Amino acid sequence: MAKPKVSMDWLAGCAGCEMSLLDMDERIVAVANLVDIRSTPITDLKVPDESGVDVGILSGAVNNTYNEEVAHRMRSRSKCLVSLGDCAVFGGVVAMRNFFKLEDALKRAYVETESTDSEGFVPSDPELCIPTEVRAVSDIVKVDVNVPGCPPDADVIFYVLSELGQGRIPELKGDKLHWH
Amino acid sequence: MATQKITIEPVTRIEGHAKVTIHMKEDGNVDHAYLHINEFRGFEKFCEGRMFFEMPSITPRICGICPVSHHLASAKVCDQIVGAEPPRTANLLRELMHMGQIVQSHGMHFFELAGPDLLLGFDADPAIRNVVGLIQANPALALKAVNLRKFGQEIIHTLGGRRIHPNFAIPGGVNKSLKASERDGILAGMAEAMATTVAGIAIMKDWAEKNREDIDKFAVFPTGYFGLVNPTGGLELYQGDCRLIDQKGNLLEQFSASRYLDYISEHVENWSYLKFPYYKKMGFPGGVYRVGALGRLNACDRIDTPIANEELKTFRALNPGKPVENTLHYHYARLIETLFAIERVGELLNDPDILSNDILNTKRDFHNEAVGVIEAPRGTLLHHYWVKDNGQIERVNLIVSTGHNNWAMSNAVDSVAKTYINGQTVREGLLNRVEAAVRAYDPCLSCSTHALGQMPMILEFIDPSGNVTETMRRD
Numbered sequence: 001m002a003k004p005k006v007s008m009d010w011l012a013g014c015a016g017c018e019m020s021l022l023d024m025d026e027r028i029v030a031v032a033n034l035v036d037i038r039s040t041p042i043t044d045l046k047v048p049d050e051s052g053v054d055v056g057i058l059s060g061a062v063n064n065t066y067n068e069e070v071a072h073r074m075r076s077r078s079k080c081l082v083s084l085g086d087c088a089v090f091g092g093v094v095a096m097r098n099f100f101k102l103e104d105a106l107k108r109a110y111v112e113t114e115s116t117d118s119e120g121f122v123p124s125d126p127e128l129c130i131p132t133e134v135r136a137v138s139d140i141v142k143v144d145v146n147v148p149g150c151p152p153d154a155d156v157i158f159y160v161l162s163e164l165g166q167g168r169i170p171e172l173k174g175d176k177l178h179w180h
Numbered sequence: 181m182a183t184q185k186i187t188i189e190p191v192t193r194i195e196g197h198a199k200v201t202i203h204m205k206e207d208g209n210v211d212h213a214y215l216h217i218n219e220f221r222g223f224e225k226f227c228e229g230r231m232f233f234e235m236p237s238i239t240p241r242i243c244g245i246c247p248v249s250h251h252l253a254s255a256k257v258c259d260q261i262v263g264a265e266p267p268r269t270a271n272l273l274r275e276l277m278h279m280g281q282i283v284q285s286h287g288m289h290f291f292e293l294a295g296p297d298l299l300l301g302f303d304a305d306p307a308i309r310n311v312v313g314l315i316q317a318n319p320a321l322a323l324k325a326v327n328l329r330k331f332g333q334e335i336i337h338t339l340g341g342r343r344i345h346p347n348f349a350i351p352g353g354v355n356k357s358l359k360a361s362e363r364d365g366i367l368a369g370m371a372e373a374m375a376t377t378v379a380g381i382a383i384m385k386d387w388a389e390k391n392r393e394d395i396d397k398f399a400v401f402p403t404g405y406f407g408l409v410n411p412t413g414g415l416e417l418y419q420g421d422c423r424l425i426d427q428k429g430n431l432l433e434q435f436s437a438s439r440y441l442d443y444i445s446e447h448v449e450n451w452s453y454l455k456f457p458y459y460k461k462m463g464f465p466g467g468v469y470r471v472g473a474l475g476r477l478n479a480c481d482r483i484d485t486p487i488a489n490e491e492l493k494t495f496r497a498l499n500p501g502k503p504v505e506n507t508l509h510y511h512y513a514r515l516i517e518t519l520f521a522i523e524r525v526g527e528l529l530n531d532p533d534i535l536s537n538d539i540l541n542t543k544r545d546f547h548n549e550a551v552g553v554i555e556a557p558r559g560t561l562l563h564h565y566w567v568k569d570n571g572q573i574e575r576v577n578l579i580v581s582t583g584h585n586n587w588a589m590s591n592a593v594d595s596v597a598k599t600y601i602n603g604q605t606v607r608e609g610l611l612n613r614v615e616a617a618v619r620a621y622d623p624c625l626s627c628s629t630h631a632l633g634q635m636p637m638i639l640e641f642i643d644p645s646g647n648v649t650e651t652m653r654r655d
């Protein structure tokens with residue numbers, strides 16, 4: 001049987017979830033043997049295979065128009081979509097921004113901050129994405145597996161990947177369901 | 181021929197979200213290349229109203245690779261807000277945790293992120309040019325790399341209870357002392373960590389020898405250099421004065437971080453969500469400088485641990501009497517700092533005060549404003565908070581490590597694109613070199629985009645009226 005293909009991408013997060021994945025340490029070799037690792041932020045394929053992958057993993061919250069595109073693309077190309085970490089599961093720390101007006105947050109960063117020179121303004125080049133309200137991944141696409149934690153423990157990530165790698169949907173309960 | 185634009189999105193094997201656009205002239209040469217940092221999160225705003233002592237838990241969520249830097253910079257602000265200088269042991273333990281982070285971050289960057297370019301080649305098949313390809317090509321080395329990272333992460337875990345987003349520093353000190361058994365556990369891993377780092381240096385030197393031509397034409401340019409130094413001018417990663425030198429190596433300024441606003445300003449460009457810090461007196465872009473491993477090794481007088489200092493001499497011989505300007509030597513500089521961090525772990529653990537229980541100063545003398553500084557793996561990190569009398573955060577300003585390198589990264593992208601790319605010879609491996617220019621700075625775009633962030637590769641060819649005429653993608 002062909003190894004299940006796994007793709008991963010990150011939205012608005014801190015990379016802590018990916019670091020926790022690396023915290024599997026030497027078990028990463030076992031995972032690399034079990035699944036076919038395709039596009040991820042730490043490999044050089046840029047997007048999930050057009051022909052689809054078995055498991056798509058997203059970390060980070062949906063925070064701008066680019067995140068939306070990435071989330072929709074991952075959903076449409078994955079059989080099973082995993083939200084990894086609090087940011088993806090419910091918005092996480094970055095969702096604190098929703099308590100403020102987006103314009104005020106941008107103005108603070110690019111105009112008002114004490115170290116910004118007198119010519120500060122909010123960048124708006126067409127090459128840049130447009131910030132939006134902060135949302136969980138499941139707010140915009142259907143998610144099959146939620147893995148909470150900030151970040152989830154390496155042991156939990158290992159369990160989730162091992163189960164998915166063997167074609168099973170992981171069940172998160174008891175010890176495996178931590179909230180930090 | 182129509183003018184064209186090439187877009188690389190996302191840039192991979194860097195932390196966070198960025199894309200590169202390369203604008204071509206009609207004759208097929210590169211006109212200009214831009215690095216767009218494409219995300220904003222807004223920590224500077226949404227921390228307003230939180231209690232100041234929550235900040236050492238909130239701000240690490242800016243970055244999961246260097247959460248310890250944010251945790252400690254934030255705790256340093258909190259120490260000053262409550263007016264309690266941490267006892268000596270608390271500072272030793274915080275520094276120990278920080279050294280663990282330097283080892284894991286630099287180690288991971290060299291072997292797992294930059295390593296595939298160096299060990300498998302810039303032109304290797306992108307499907308295997310990654311850490312998995314590395315595991316398959318050289319499993320023994322890959323395992324050593326995993327263990328080096330683990331050594332650093334386990335120091336953080338031992339002190340802070342978790343490897344990522346630890347909970348350790350509190351205003352006036354730390355919340356846990358070190359046990360003798362824990363000290364011995366860390367000491368037991370030192371020899372292997374040192375051996376792996378030395379092996380990494382041998383790999384780097386061998387690669388540099390074989391690729392000298394690339395190194396000497398790959399984004400070599402003058403800038404100032406910036407980093408913390410200790411009271412006698414030695415390399416400092418935990419606490420010291422900020423030092424700025426000019427492109428020839430002359431001292432421009434040395435100052436306490438609390439006065440950073442007198443020296444540093446940030447410029448905004450429309451095409452990036454990351455601001456561009458510069459030395460105020462010289463303006464933008466005249467006053468741009470580089471931070472991180474290369475910046476620090478150029479700015480310091482020496483390193484106060486013997487093995488790293490010997491290696492520093494070899495590093496300095498690359499450009500005698502002047503700063504080292506080659507972007508690709510960031511990799512070498514990072515490994516030298518890793519030597520220093522491991523040696524420093526040994527010094528800290530052998531300090532007679534390290535096991536003391538005197539870890540918290542409970543004196544209280546409230547202040548409304550303070551600045552905290554630390555050398556994060558990627559460069560100088562500044563946290564500045566204004567706090568109301570009731571303890572709520574009124575305002576926050578952050579200048580993150582990768583921000584200081586923004587101009588240099590953008591210039592490196594432009595320089596490498598102009599050196600390697602023309603309309604006739606666009607190949608994936610050449611575009612990978614453009615990405616490698618970004619990667620050499622080990623940008624932490626999560627940090628950078630605390631303020632909004634994106635990094636993926638698509639090539640778009642655009643005609644003069646802005647229409648996409650052709651798209652190449654790497655997938």
Ligand code: SF4
Pocket residue numbers: 012013014015016017059060084085086087088092093149150151152241244
């Ligand atoms: S859940 Fe936590 S660790 Fe994961 S990306 Fe969000 S802030 Fe970082």
